[in-house]
Amino acid sequence: MNLKQNTKCLAFVIALLLSITSLTAQTVTVTGTVFEQDGTTGMIGVNVLQKGMAKGVITDLDGKFTLRVTGANPILIFRSVGYDTQEIPLNGRRILKVTMVESTTALQGVVVTALGISRKEKSLGYSVAKVDNTALTNTVSGNWMNAMAGKVAGLTFDNASTGPMSSMRVTLRGDQSLNYGNNGALFVVDGVPITSGTTSVGSGSNYANSDGPVDFGNGAGDVNPEDVESVTVLKGAAATALYGSLAGNGAIVITTKSGRKDKGVGVTVNSSLTIEQSSYWPSFQKEYGAGSDMGLNPFCFWPLDATEAPDGIATQRNISRYAFGEKFDASKLRYQYASKNWDNNTYTKLPWLYKDDWYKGLFQTGITWNNSVTVSGGNGKGTSARASITDTRNNWIVPNTGYQSDAISLAFDTELNKSMKLSSRVNFIHKGSDNLPVSGYSAQSPMYSLVWGYNNNSIKDWKNEYFNGRFNAENYNNADGTHGKSLVYPADESYNPYRTAYEEINKLDKNRVYGNVQLNIQLAKDWNLNLRTAMDMSDEWRSQQKPFYTSGSVSGFYREQSMRTYEFNSDFLLRYTHNDWFDKRFGFTAAFGGNNMQSKYFQNEVTLSQLDNPGVYNIYNLPSGDKPGVDNYRSKKIINSFYGLASLSWDDTYFLDLTGRNDWSSTLGKSNRSYFYPSVCGSVLLDKVFRFDRIASWIDFLKYRLSWANVGNDTSPYSLDRYYNPSDPYSGGYTMSGTIPNPDIKPENVQSWETGLEGKLFKNRFSFDFTVYHSSTTDQIVTIDMDQITGATGYKINAGKIVNKGVEISASVTPIKNRNFTWNIDMNWSKNWNKLVDLQKGWDPAQPFQTDMGTTIGSRVFIYSYLGQEMNQIYGRGYQRAPEGSYYTDQNGNKVDCSGMKLINANGYPILDTNPTRHIGRVNPEWRAGLSTRLVYKNVSLSLVFTGQYGGHCYSVTNFSLSYQGKLRNSLKGRYDGLVVDGVQATVVNGQAVYAKNTTVTPSIQEYYNSYVWNRNNAEENTFNTSYLKLKELRFDYQIPKSWCAKTKVLQTAGLGFFATNLFCLTSFPQYDPDTGMVDGSSIHRGIEAMAYPMTRSYGFNVKLSF
Amino acid sequence: MKIYNKILIVALLIMGLSACTDHFESANTNPNKITVGDNSLECTSMYEPLLYGGANFFSYYSWFWNDELIQFTAFTGGGTRQEHRYFIADNNWQAVWNTYSRYASNDVHMYNLAVAQQNEAMQAVALTMKVLFLENLTDMYGDIPYSEAFQIDKGINKPIFDSQESVYQQMCAELEKANEIYATNPYVNPKKISLDGMYKFDMAKWRKFNNSLYLRLLCRISGRSSTIVDGKNTVVQKMQQIVSNPTNYPIFTSNTDNATVKYTGISPYYSQFDPKQYTESAFTSSGYKLTEQLIKMTVINDATGNEVYEDPRLPIYGKKANKFTYWKGTIAGCNVSEQSAADLGASYLNYEVFCRNNSDEWFIDYAEVQFILAEAALKGYISGGESAAKVYYEAAIRASMQKWSAMGAYSKIPCSITDDNISTFLSSDLAAWDKHDNKEELIANQKYLALFMTGMETYHEYRRTGYPTLTIGKGTVYNDNILPTRFAYPNTTMATNSNNAKAALARMGGDNDMKTPVWWSKQAIEAGK
Structure with missing residues (x-):
């Protein structure tokens, strides 16, 4: 009885097995058809059995079944996973028609928790969230994790619009570690951790001309969503305590698909085509053209002698990338770049007009083709297999960029005998790209060339120049006017965007295999042993090439990197389950296991900082006598663990879990390498305790839960000794490394509490989950800043304390549900409070702390954390303002309060702060929310996903760089008559500040916008609120009726879908995506947008056929 | 059950074996680097990075910091670099x-x-x-x-x-x-x-x-x-x-004693301004331009504004803008409104002289020592008085001229400084001992010119002596118009x-x-x- 209720899944399997052999002694034969929820489509694979009997049958392709029943008043039970189980008394009937109803208590079912242990969700004392496969494959994007955005409370994705690979940083419940890079969630596939981190190179934090970041994608992005059965998000430390140190920040547990359980072979083909378009643009001004003399002199690209000029009048060059030039007017004729006829070297003046494509024209329609074929089969006797091949090809929105990937996966399960099951999962992924673009505010990003382009040039001018071979050494501009036939502005950091896209190439070739083999043995009644060994291996090759005349690499550049990672996990888990004690009221499961983890990493890198022959990219193409830069690194790490778990339940109402794990890490010193951490969690089903079925029958389910956990964490290899660094480039030369190691480093400690209430009401039409958590990270292993004058820049210690508190609410409503029509809505909301409680001993609280040295842009805007405050806030310069209590006297002699008004200098310009110490805003939003809704009418369904956040701020590099050049509408006011800035001028009289309303007209509106308002130093103006509401996904599906499919004889199901992403985005953030950041090394930071690529909309179409 | 027991025993053995921490020490021994503290590194192994790296960063600081702060050059191109406006x-x-x-x-x-x-x-x-x-x-x-x-x-x-x-x-x-x-x-x-x-x-x-x-x-x-x-x-x-x-x-008793680091120009011995890394545009023309201050101190104009004489080192330090026949400096610390006019036709650093990967770099030279002695004699710190000061002063200038003369060969328009040139210079209005009343200022000004591209020396010397007299630009708002x-x-x-x-x-x-x-x-x- 208990067992049946508990695990539908198990029952299903048993029923399946039992149904194979037919019964013998019968009295009556019942036939019937089972229908899908729509009431018309026959439903395959439903278990039908007589109540009280052990064996039953399974419905066939058309939903038909035949069952022999015995007894006086037989009752038939109809079961299928994901559907409500129905018990139907025969009442003498011989033919039955039954319509199955999709279960809204599906979530009540089973979830995969730590170590791959499946648990009844209702018994868990911590919060989990589940995302199923359809949600992941609904839309196609560069990173499958995009599809999880907005669907799980407390789950945060950081990305920086960095290119087609679109790496994401995944965190749960806020940043817990002072080591910014250590805040990512653990990714676990089929019970085994995989490497998931971001692997870009280069930094976006400088106005870097030399090594802009390239996003090569993150490890978790390699998972093929087509192969994913479900994703469970384990948020708190209690949920992940069994994973130990790796999962201190929560875990994303991925279960991949298995072969079909029933007998037969199925083939599914899924093809999609997605087109992607840059759809969100800065607000360009179209009234004034290129120039920086406020229109005083006519624009002239070509310095011509009298003999060259058609009108015989010699000209001087007058160009600028700013747009503070002449007003556009078709009647004005100017020598522009396109004025030159390159065939006969003659020139024609052209009308002075704004060119709509000067910026937008570079972007093309991106296309992604995705095709997958899956073969799934079973012999109905416990052996099943599934194989899939997925091919994805992407041409991105920037010309000559994109990627392709191929994923092959194999799942195999078999029963060796009655009590031994062998299963294996193997995934192979190849990812490659012929070019991934550089991102960030770097001269090597094509965005840079666009931002600094001329608004009177059509993009065709750039195209013509590049494809006609005119961007070359001869035409390369020198600032002194020599050469100067290139459209490129004569500055060192200027490029033709097409040349950037076609010749500054970053290639990727990555092969990865991960998977496991496991053996499950039923040792005896109640005793189960699981043995597993898993491997995650990747081999990655990258190259970066830069042609001659690239900023910082005048003679070209070439780099090759090879990286290999291996991670082996071997584990065992012995489980004892006994639910028969105390009249079956007491449930007991105990498990004991162990794990051996070994990881190895190898990296080789060869860099040529100059090339001999232009256009030749291999590591031998060095000028005579030059040596290549070489670097290699390898590391190894071992963690051994033992762990145990005890789960107790009483009356299926009270649940208690205890876990304990001990790790031994090779990275720590002898006396510290062993560390233990426990967790306790409990839950109680209030609906059962208070018998709500009697007093409040509208409450179907109500659970209260409480958990506590303490998790440890180790450090990286080789952190205990100090080393000499080989001094590049002087071979044989050495320098001291900056960081002082500490052999006495202890493991880190995360302690967390979580409590929550979960309920389902009105026959599961409404459900909710409310969670409150508190976590505190102490003894963090951080390299604290040291003053270099001590002899080191950093010292590894255990220090710091960060506290995160938060609330997560999710709810689900099904307002309409009937035979033909279902409408349901899922929503979630989360808020996190973060506080930096403690830092290293003796840290001056008045001084800012940077969690990562990369959290700045050009050292004008900083992301700082101060002791005692929320971490990660934006600091920079803003307007100086009149202090509290200031006033001026107006014409009528009245005192007017002017506290907080801008201070204006004698020239009428506002005064900016001298130092970048003004608090500009918080990086993290106040809250985040997601809402998804789905309407199903018969064969048609429509689903929408909205995501949003409220609050948070981000400094925009795109904004300042376009605005201060006068290219946006925000610099039109006052051209060129000037304006009177609202504010007060201060003079000092007798040591007292005396204020007067500013009446001075700005002498130069260009200087006003360029040097004050939109200057990059003005963090106040260039930082914006990042609140937004996006229609993140829209999907429309049509399932072709099965009757039609049946006519084809081969087709079983067929579905068509149309989808779109980012259909709208409501925000006051002016440039592209408010949900953005920047890349620095392998970290993605929020709070600074560093010249992101435009936000796109995508539209796609897919066809899914099953045979 | 036998088979299960076997599997179980084997599995536990494997786990048990790997669970021990025997191999941890070797696993956590860094194979990539030499450990500090075991005295396995010879002290001389640390010398090359100190010498070449040191000389390179001294040159870089000269170009990046010193020249901007002290108005040899001004990086006026663009808003990213604004050291000349004291954006630091x-x-x-x-x-x-x-x-x-x-x-x-x-x-x-x-x-x-x-x-x-x-x-x-x-x-x-x-x-x-x-x-x-x-x-x-x-x-x-x-x-x-x-x-x-x-x-x-x-x-x-x-x-x-x-x-x-x-x-x-x-x-x-x-x-x-x-x-x-x-x-x-x-x-x-x-x-x-x-x-x-x-x-x-x-x-x-x-x-x-x-x-x-x-x-x-x-x-x-x-x-x-x-x-x-x-x-x-x-x-x-x-x-x-x-x-x-x-x-x-x-x-030091002559230029041959100078603390000059010699780069072979063969990898890895490249001097700081490797032309493969620095284009002319990056080194000077799109940003770093000579300033009014430097031109004022090295060029003599007649009443009508025509150039009649120039310091023989000027065409080695810098070069005129293309199609410009005269020296022109931009305004250090200019504001945005002044900038384009100031920049038009401004002279550049002499790319060909400085951007060579076999160029010399130096920490201190003979000329500086002679200038120190000249000042010391003038102020009576050392014996000899003003007459000795003049001797030291002229020796200093001679040494400086000779040192820079060797580099003139690399100029786009090669030049050298002859003894006659030096004599002419020493009797010119720019440098003649007897034509200047304020000898202290004369020594300081000439020392300033001689210390071109010598680490941060002129910045230090300016703060010590107050010379040369600099005009602080209107745009130097980032430090309230005070030279740091x-x-x-x-x-x-x-x-x-x-x-x-x-x-x-x-x-x-x-x-x-x-x-x-x-x-x-x-x-x-x-x-x-």
């Missing part, structure tokens, strides 16, 4: 502080290795170089940790700041010590001689370098003339001692060692900004600080 922020303070400290720190470690390995020559070299780096650190920031610096091994993570006076006393003591070691002509392993791209470990030359540096130090603090520098002698007495006792204190008197202590210093740093600021009498003068500066002395 914490990360700059941090980088400069860290660079000098890092070099000194490595140098101190090299010294410690040399002591352990009983390599006396390297001990002396390490001491001289330590002072070279830390002299610049204290000159940039004022008070710095010295007596407790670089002792993290002994657990000193909050070193006290010594007053700049004390720092100078300690540096002088280290130079005295090095001078004594050099005097013994310590053994140098002949196999290692090629490592020294400056003096091939010729101890006699190192000794001259050491003592010339000593003179530079004494000159720097000569405004505090009564400071006792070696326990018994004042600055002035020490100067006199050095000058009158060339046997005990040999100093120092760099501020960086964030890490303030955050991790705040009590000691604040004590130092209190002693210097100012805030942690670029307006507090350092102890030896003219401003501090005049303010009675």
Whole structure:
């Protein structure tokens, strides 16, 4: 009885097995058809059995079944996973028609928790969230994790619009570690951790001309969503305590698909085509053209002698990338770049007009083709297999960029005998790209060339120049006017965007295999042993090439990197389950296991900082006598663990879990390498305790839960000794490394509490989950800043304390549900409070702390954390303002309060702060929310996903760089008559500040916008609120009726879908995506947008056929 | 059940075996690097990065910081770089502080290795170089940790700041010590001689370098003339001692003694401004342009504004803009409105002279020593009076001209400076001793021109002497139109060692900004600080 209720899944399997052999002694034969929820489509694979009997049958392709029943008043039970189980008394009937109803208590079912242990969700004392496969494959994007955005409370994705690979940083419940890079969630596939981190190179934090970041994608992005059965998000430390140190920040547990359980072979083909378009643009001004003399002199690209000029009048060059030039007017004729006829070297003046494509024209329609074929089969006797091949090809929105990937996966399960099951999962992924673009505010990003382009040039001018071979050494501009036939502005950091896209190439070739083999043995009644060994291996090759005349690499550049990672996990888990004690009221499961983890990493890198022959990219193409830069690194790490778990339940109402794990890490010193951490969690089903079925029958389910956990964490290899660094480039030369190691480093400690209430009401039409958590990270292993004058820049210690508190609410409503029509809505909301409680001993609280040295842009805007405050806030310069209590006297002699008004200098310009110490805003939003809704009418369904956040701020590099050049509408006011800035001028009289309303007209509106308002130093103006509401996904599906499919004889199901992403985005953030950041090394930071690529909309179409 | 038991036993054995921590030590032994502390590294292995890296960053700082602060050049192109408007922020303070400290720190470690390995020559070299780096650190920031610096091994993570006076006393003591070691002509392993791209470990030359540096130090603090520098002698007495006792204190006697680092131009021995890395546009034309100040000090115009005479070094330092027939400087610290007019036709740095990967770089030269002596004689710190001062002064200019003449060969329009040219210059209005009443200013101005591309020297010298008289641009709003008197202590210093740093600021009498003068500066002395 208990067992049946508990695990539908198990029952299903048993029923399946039992149904194979037919019964013998019968009295009556019942036939019937089972229908899908729509009431018309026959439903395959439903278990039908007589109540009280052990064996039953399974419905066939058309939903038909035949069952022999015995007894006086037989009752038939109809079961299928994901559907409500129905018990139907025969009442003498011989033919039955039954319509199955999709279960809204599906979530009540089973979830995969730590170590791959499946648990009844209702018994868990911590919060989990589940995302199923359809949600992941609904839309196609560069990173499958995009599809999880907005669907799980407390789950945060950081990305920086960095290119087609679109790496994401995944965190749960806020940043817990002072080591910014250590805040990512653990990714676990089929019970085994995989490497998931971001692997870009280069930094976006400088106005870097030399090594802009390239996003090569993150490890978790390699998972093929087509192969994913479900994703469970384990948020708190209690949920992940069994994973130990790796999962201190929560875990994303991925279960991949298995072969079909029933007998037969199925083939599914899924093809999609997605087109992607840059759809969100800065607000360009179209009234004034290129120039920086406020229109005083006519624009002239070509310095011509009298003999060259058609009108015989010699000209001087007058160009600028700013747009503070002449007003556009078709009647004005100017020598522009396109004025030159390159065939006969003659020139024609052209009308002075704004060119709509000067910026937008570079972007093309991106296309992604995705095709997958899956073969799934079973012999109905416990052996099943599934194989899939997925091919994805992407041409991105920037010309000559994109990627392709191929994923092959194999799942195999078999029963060796009655009590031994062998299963294996193997995934192979190849990812490659012929070019991934550089991102960030770097001269090597094509965005840079666009931002600094001329608004009177059509993009065709750039195209013509590049494809006609005119961007070359001869035409390369020198600032002194020599050469100067290139459209490129004569500055060192200027490029033709097409040349950037076609010749500054970053290639990727990555092969990865991960998977496991496991053996499950039923040792005896109640005793189960699981043995597993898993491997995650990747081999990655990258190259970066830069042609001659690239900023910082005048003679070209070439780099090759090879990286290999291996991670082996071997584990065992012995489980004892006994639910028969105390009249079956007491449930007991105990498990004991162990794990051996070994990881190895190898990296080789060869860099040529100059090339001999232009256009030749291999590591031998060095000028005579030059040596290549070489670097290699390898590391190894071992963690051994033992762990145990005890789960107790009483009356299926009270649940208690205890876990304990001990790790031994090779990275720590002898006396510290062993560390233990426990967790306790409990839950109680209030609906059962208070018998709500009697007093409040509208409450179907109500659970209260409480958990506590303490998790440890180790450090990286080789952190205990100090080393000499080989001094590049002087071979044989050495320098001291900056960081002082500490052999006495202890493991880190995360302690967390979580409590929550979960309920389902009105026959599961409404459900909710409310969670409150508190976590505190102490003894963090951080390299604290040291003053270099001590002899080191950093010292590894255990220090710091960060506290995160938060609330997560999710709810689900099904307002309409009937035979033909279902409408349901899922929503979630989360808020996190973060506080930096403690830092290293003796840290001056008045001084800012940077969690990562990369959290700045050009050292004008900083992301700082101060002791005692929320971490990660934006600091920079803003307007100086009149202090509290200031006033001026107006014409009528009245005192007017002017506290907080801008201070204006004698020239009428506002005064900016001298130092970048003004608090500009918080990086993290106040809250985040997601809402998804789905309407199903018969064969048609429509689903929408909205995501949003409220609050948070981000400094925009795109904004300042376009605005201060006068290219946006925000610099039109006052051209060129000037304006009177609202504010007060201060003079000092007798040591007292005396204020007067500013009446001075700005002498130069260009200087006003360029040097004050939109200057990059003005963090106040260039930082914006990042609140937004996006229609993140829209999907429309049509399932072709099965009757039609049946006519084809081969087709079983067929579905068509149309989808779109980012259909709208409501925000006051002016440039592209408010949900953005920047890349620095392998970290993605929020709070600074560093010249992101435009936000796109995508539209796609897919066809899914099953045979 | 038998088979299960077997599997179970085997599995547990495997797990049990791998669970032990026997291999942890070897797993956590770094295969990539040499461990510090086991004395397996020879001290000379640390020398090349210090020498070449040091010379390169001195050149870089000259170009990037010194030239902008002191108005040799102004980077007017674009809004990213605005050093000429004194846009200098914490990360700059941090980088400069860290660079000098890092070099000194490595140098101190090299010294410690040399002591352990009983390599006396390297001990002396390490001491001289330590002072070279830390002299610049204290000159940039004022008070710095010295007596407790670089002792993290002994657990000193909050070193006290010594007053700049004390720092100078300690540096002088280290130079005295090095001078004594050099005097013994310590053994140098002949196999290692090629490592020294400056003096091939010729101890006699190192000794001259050491003592010339000593003179530079004494000159720097000569405004505090009564400071006792070696326990018994004042600055002035020490100067006199050095000058009158060339046997005990040999100093540079010609340009061949210069502390010049020679780059072969063969990888990896490239000088800082490798033309493969720096285009002309990056090095000068799109940003760094010569300034009005430099042109004013090197060109004589007639009444109608035509150029009638120029410093023979000017066409080596710089070149005229394309199609411009005259020298023109941009305005250092100009604001945005002034900029395009100021930039039009402005002259550039001489790319061909400086951007060669086999170009020489130097720490201190003979000319500087002669200028120091000229000033000392003029002020009576050393004997000889004004007549000796004139001799020193002219020798200084001659040395400078000769040094730069050699580089003129690389100019796009090759040039050299003949003895006649030098004589003409010495009698010209620009440099003639007798045509200038303020000899102190004349010496300082000519020293300024001679110190072109010599580390941060002109920036230090300007703060010491107040010369040359600079015009502060209207756009220098980032430090309230005050030429930075120092760099501020960086964030890490303030955050991790705040009590000691604040004590130092209190002693210097100012805030942690670029307006507090350092102890030896003219401003501090005049303010009675």
